[in-house]
Amino acid sequence: MIEHLATIERDAQGTSRVHCLDARVKIIITFAAIISMVAMPYSTAVYPLALCWFALFVVWWSLTDLSPRVFFWRYLMTLPFGLFIIIFQIFFENPYYDVFTPIVTFPFGISIYAQSVEFASILALKFTACIIWVILLSSTTPMEDLLQGARRLGFPSVMALSLGMMIRYLFVFAEMYADINDALAVRHFSAFSRALPYRYRIKILAYTIGTMFLRSYEQGERTYTAMLCRGYGKDTYEHLEKKALTGGEYILIISMIVLFCATFTGVVLFWA
Incomplete structure (x- = not known):
């Protein structure tokens, strides 16, 4: 989805x-x-x-x-x-x-x-x-x-900024999820495959979730720094044309x- x-x-x-x-x-x-x-x-x-x-x-x-x-x-x-x-x-x-x-x-x-x-x-x-x-x-x-x-x-400027950040990171998260999902599919891994041991599937899914959190954190820092360098800050939605x-x-x-x-x-x- x-x-x-x-x-x-x-x-x-x-x-x-x-x-x-x-x-x-x-x-x-x-x-x-x-x-x-x-x-x-x-x-x-x-x-x-x-x-x-x-x-x-x-x-x-x-x-x-x-x-x-x-x-x-x-x-x-x-x-x-x-x-x-x-x-x-x-x-x-x-x-x-x-x-x-x-x-x-x-x-x-x-x-x-x-x-x-x-x-x-x-x-x-x-x-x-x-x-x-x-x-x-x-x-x-x-x-x-x-x-x-x-x-x-x-609409309050602070809330508009918060929603804007959430939406930006939501799409970043979706791209990360798609990349990791493709990588698992290439390796013939499926969380619903009965051919693989149950504990192994749980272990791989746990590693996947942890990887997504780490990558999201690192990407979030890089994205936020880049946005600040381009003038995107708390006053972004204060002075619209x-x-x-x-x-x-x-x-x-x-x-x-x-x-x-x-x-x-x-x-x-x-x-x-």
Whole structure:
């Protein structure tokens, strides 16, 4: 999974109409979509709202010139972060329902409730409807542009610097991992190969992890020194060049916010 980090930055360098938008526009639209979805109460009204969000996302993604396969792969990469919590919801009673109807009963008093399954589906839709906009933002905005756009919107300079350093080292770490993984593959080593003794595989993996930590530390020192020599320091994001949004970008931001608010209000009133 970590080998595909570089492809995210590569795809973000595109030239589509969405790629060419100012990072601030995409950040505001992403936050507006997430906030409006999070604000929706946990009820079946989430279903039509999520459907509207998906339809709107499809329109935006079609303008990026990126294939649907790219989106599905990145969505699958995010699933482990929310899938575990969502699945476990079906086994618990939650405060959003008064009555619980068991569907399946297991030993030790464990049951799957119909209401909990409904709640898990609502939670899954909320998670998906939020994460797809984050995927759109990350797939069409280079990391440096994203940090500069956030800083122009008032994001603290220290936090922008910290995130910038983390992102830089994340890609360095990914390259190191790829090199070491290739070296092990050339030597016909596989951590899942039953042909090799279990203790030997654990030993090699321990050496590999230690090597990656040492190389990351050494590379981090060299990279940080080189960045300081080039003027990259704590004041890097303090004095960015002023960049005004165009009239069309303002209209796009206002139109999307109005659309989100109108859709949210319409769904709430209709479902009420």
